[in-house]
Amino acid sequence: MNAIVIYESLTGNTKKAAEYIVDELIANGVSAVASPTTDVDYQSLANADLVIVGSWTDGLFLFGQKPASAGRLSQIPFLAGRQAAVFCTYALDTGKTLEKLEAIIADRGAEVIGGMAIRRNKLQEGSAEFVSRLLGVVTV
Numbered sequence: 001m002n003a004i005v006i007y008e009s010l011t012g013n014t015k016k017a018a019e020y021i022v023d024e025l026i027a028n029g030v031s032a033v034a035s036p037t038t039d040v041d042y043q044s045l046a047n048a049d050l051v052i053v054g055s056w057t058d059g060l061f062l063f064g065q066k067p068a069s070a071g072r073l074s075q076i077p078f079l080a081g082r083q084a085a086v087f088c089t090y091a092l093d094t095g096k097t098l099e100k101l102e103a104i105i106a107d108r109g110a111e112v113i114g115g116m117a118i119r120r121n122k123l124q125e126g127s128a129e130f131v132s133r134l135l136g137v138v139t140v
């Protein structure tokens with residue numbers, strides 16, 4: 001199975017989570033690469049059976065939360081018919097960030113099979129848990 005993790009990151013947490021997710025996928029025998037939304041590796045995206053999209057929680061901490069850079073996320077190409085999963089990193093409270101991210105990716109034609117919020121002080125543990133849950137439901 002081939003996977004790509006496409007992420008949006010401002011201060012590096014979501015990039016780190018994306019890299020932990022890639023490491024964990026590789027440790028489980030899945031070929032995986034990470035790409036920022038600003039420089040998507042289109043060859044890997046074209047070959048991916050599983051597309052994982054991550055962003056960070058942008059809001060007023062207890063309300064108005066949304067995935068950061070939704071505009072860029074909604075332009076990721078070639079998602080029709082793909083299995084996809086989403087994650088967001090956050091500090092305190094994600095509100096509906098994950099649901100909003102799922103909706104953006106589902107709108108691109110992907111079949112969203114799961115999502116997880118990863119707290120910024122638990123990036124490695126959260127990323128490992130996300131991958132183990134994902135590998136339990138992915139069907140390719």
Ligand SMILES: Cc1cc2nc3c(=O)[nH]c(=O)nc-3n(C[C@H](O)[C@H](O)[C@H](O)COP(=O)(O)O)c2cc1C
Nearest residue numbers: 009010011012013014056057059061089091092093
């Ligand atoms: C402008 C701004 C708004 C934020 N709003 C929220 C928020 O509403 N809720 C929350 O839990 N974290 C919030 N955060 C924290 C970030 O979501 C968190 O630090 C995240 O891991 C940052 O990811 P990054 O390092 O990849 O940019 C905010 C951070 C910034 C810079």
